[in-house]
Amino acid sequence: MKYKQGNYIILNKSAIAREIYSFEILCPEIAEIASAGQFVHIRAEGFTLRRPISICGIDKNKGTLRIVFEVRGEGTEKISQLNKGDTIDMLAPLGHGFTVNDEFKKVVLIGGGIGTPPMLPLAEIYREKSVVISGFRNAYAVILQDDFKNTGAETILCTDDGSAGIHGFVTQPFEELAKNSGIDAVYACGPMPMLKNISKICKDNNIFCEISLEERMACGIGACLGCACCTVRNDEEYFAHVCKDGPVFNAEEVIW
Amino acid sequence: MADLSVKICGIDFKNPIIPASGVFGYGHEYEELFPLEKLGGIATKGTTLHRRTGNIAPRIAETPSGMLNSVGLQNPGIDHFIDKELPYLLGKNLVILANIAGSTTEECVQVAEKLENTDVHMIELNISCPNVKHGGAAFGTSCDLAAEVTKQVRKATSKPLIVKLSPNVTSIAEIAKAVESEGADAVSLINTLLGMRININTGRPILHNNVGGLSGPAVFPVAVRMVWQVANAVNIPVIGMGGVSSGKDAIELMMAGASAVQVGAAIFTDPYAPIKIIDEMNEFLDSKNISSVRDIIGSVKPW
Ligand SMILES: Cc1cc2nc3c(=O)[nH]c(=O)nc-3n(C[C@H](O)[C@H](O)[C@H](O)COP(=O)(O)O)c2cc1C
Numbered sequence: 001m002k003y004k005q006g007n008y009i010i011l012n013k014s015a016i017a018r019e020i021y022s023f024e025i026l027c028p029e030i031a032e033i034a035s036a037g038q039f040v041h042i043r044a045e046g047f048t049l050r051r052p053i054s055i056c057g058i059d060k061n062k063g064t065l066r067i068v069f070e071v072r073g074e075g076t077e078k079i080s081q082l083n084k085g086d087t088i089d090m091l092a093p094l095g096h097g098f099t100v101n102d103e104f105k106k107v108v109l110i111g112g113g114i115g116t117p118p119m120l121p122l123a124e125i126y127r128e129k130s131v132v133i134s135g136f137r138n139a140y141a142v143i144l145q146d147d148f149k150n151t152g153a154e155t156i157l158c159t160d161d162g163s164a165g166i167h168g169f170v171t172q173p174f175e176e177l178a179k180n181s182g183i184d185a186v187y188a189c190g191p192m193p194m195l196k197n198i199s200k201i202c203k204d205n206n207i208f209c210e211i212s213l214e215e216r217m218a219c220g221i222g223a224c225l226g227c228a229c230c231t232v233r234n235d236e237e238y239f240a241h242v243c244k245d246g247p248v249f250n251a252e253e254v255i256w
Numbered sequence: 257m258a259d260l261s262v263k264i265c266g267i268d269f270k271n272p273i274i275p276a277s278g279v280f281g282y283g284h285e286y287e288e289l290f291p292l293e294k295l296g297g298i299a300t301k302g303t304t305l306h307r308r309t310g311n312i313a314p315r316i317a318e319t320p321s322g323m324l325n326s327v328g329l330q331n332p333g334i335d336h337f338i339d340k341e342l343p344y345l346l347g348k349n350l351v352i353l354a355n356i357a358g359s360t361t362e363e364c365v366q367v368a369e370k371l372e373n374t375d376v377h378m379i380e381l382n383i384s385c386p387n388v389k390h391g392g393a394a395f396g397t398s399c400d401l402a403a404e405v406t407k408q409v410r411k412a413t414s415k416p417l418i419v420k421l422s423p424n425v426t427s428i429a430e431i432a433k434a435v436e437s438e439g440a441d442a443v444s445l446i447n448t449l450l451g452m453r454i455n456i457n458t459g460r461p462i463l464h465n466n467v468g469g470l471s472g473p474a475v476f477p478v479a480v481r482m483v484w485q486v487a488n489a490v491n492i493p494v495i496g497m498g499g500v501s502s503g504k505d506a507i508e509l510m511m512a513g514a515s516a517v518q519v520g521a522a523i524f525t526d527p528y529a530p531i532k533i534i535d536e537m538n539e540f541l542d543s544k545n546i547s548s549v550r551d552i553i554g555s556v557k558p559w
Contacts, residue, residue, distance in 0.1 A: 002288065003288060003289075004289075005289060005526075005527050005528065043525065043526070047318060047525075048318060048319075048321065048322055048323045048472045048473070048521055048524060048525050049316070049318045049323055049524055049525070050524065050525070074318075075318065091527060215313050215314065216313070216314045216315070216316040216317065216462075217316060218279075218316050218323065218325065218521075218524045219279065219285065219523070219524050219527075220524075221285040221286075221288070221527075222281065222285050223279065223280055223281035223284075223285040223286065224278065224279050224281070224325070224327065224524070225278075225281075225301075225310060225315075225327050225330045226315050226316040226325060226327060227313060227315070227316065228309075228310060228311075228312070228313045228315060228327075228330065229313060230312075237309075239309045239310060239330060244285075
């Protein structure tokens with residue numbers, strides 16, 4: 001693993017939904033080595049622990065990364081107060097990202113709520129080969145739909161209350177898709193119950209599935225063993241660490 | 257350039273800064289950012305006789321100016337440490353403090369015996385992990401038990417033996433005297449203070465273990481007080497830690513009586529913290545025209 005820590009300039013900031021912010025950050029040395037599914041560990045001024053935030057865009061030519069995050073507590077609130085032109089302290093890129101395979105002909109990218117942003121770098125890679133299913137609480141919480149469309153991906157939108165797109169959870173349209181064979185891989189990020197259901201559907205239909213997990217973490221690089229997650233590797237129970245072994249895991253490895 | 261070197265139990269440290277046990281693993285992850293050689297030493301992750309999986313997550317919580325952890329001594333076991341980690345670290349030109357723990361005195365003794373024929377420089381016996389049901393917290397809170405485990409491990413090792421003390425006691429100086437009398441060559445303190453946070457929306461504790469160890473800047477004044485009390489009570493060196501996040505903090509802890517300083521949670525905030533602390537100590541000493549860091553150890557002038 002290769003990572004760096006430094007202060008990087010925020011080139012652009014926008015609020016893309018209620019309490020959800022998008023930053024474009026100039027960090028060529030990080031963008032150069034970052035890959036889909038990895039995260040950045042951001043220092044929130046005045047807090048002991050950094051906040052892990054998944055990477056939503058990698059532009060190696062411009063040397064930028066994009067992150068999209070929701071204000072969930074005091075730490076993310078502090079980070080959201082940074083503005084265009086300010087510097088942001090990041091330790092990045094961290095973690096084990098998604099497995100990308102050029103031979104895949106059709107992939108499904110599934111994002112639940114603030115689990116949607118890490119799907120965008122995959123859509124940039126797979127483009128027309130991808131179907132993006134994303135689910136949100138309601139129409140006000142919907143993000144990134146145009147970004148996904150711009151990659152050429154097909155998009156399916158769901159909301160819990162039916163105020164936009166399909167009324168229901170992402171698992172409903174996904175189950176339909178999964179039955180019609182021809183899906184080479186599924187990548188998902190979102191709430192645990194959603195990931196658990198998707199993993200099961202993939203298992204039942206024999207589809208390769210990778211999921212991105214979240215856990216409270218401290219060091220972010222595998223030293224402190226704070227972010228444990230119970231997995232199976234080579235038939236043995238293994239306490240993996242979300243920051244280093246993950247955040248992306250093969251769904252079959254995770255013990256629910 | 258002030259002289260930052262210190263000597264503890266006959267072992268030379270090029271500078272007094274040591275990443276604390278549990279925050280630095282066995283060093284690999286931070287080596288990606290800076291050469292380990294810059295450090296005075298490293299206290300390796302608490303290692304037990306057999307592999308331990310640790311506690312169920314969440315194991316980490318933020319607190320005002322600090323954090324809680326309940327990792328619960330997850331580690332690959334002493335044999336793995338000796339075969340896979342130690343040889344690599346020994347090539348790095350810094351002092352290796354092998355932090356060990358056990359559920360019973362017997363386990364601590366066995367772990368120390370296994371290290372006897374290695375080239376590890378010092379043993380740091382953790383008698384104070386608050387996070388495991390049988391992780392030695394009991395040893396650390398009773399003078400008799402602390403004395404007994406020290407006595408038995410002392411017999412098992414010829415290496416310099418540092419006993420790491422728990423702050424979760426009425427009188428840490430009494431525990432320090434008890435372990436000194438049974439042959440500890442040094443003491444290190446403080447381990448974490450037992451704490452708890454609750455998510456008021458769900459009514460659930462944030463840590464799955466319910467309680468965990470508090471560390472970070474919030475505990476710093478407690479550490480200064482305890483290091484000072486212990487340094488006044490014993491004649492063996494004291495290695496100080498607890499909330500150190502700047503060179504000034506490290507100087508303060510040394511003035512209170514610490515011969516070296518470990519750095520824990522600060523590394524999570526700034527992974528370069530140990531390196532910056534070394535530079536800042538040097539700057540402070542130069543600005544005061546103090547030629548050696550040894551001159552400040554225990555130099556506080558109490559009222
Ligand atoms: C995540 C974490 C894991 C720890 N694991 C150990 C351990 O295995 N053995 C030990 O003796 N102390 C352990 N500690 C305690 C630290 O070594 C240190 O005593 C304490 O954190 C106080 O220092 P600080 O405020 O600088 O963090 C751990 C602390 C943290 C934060």
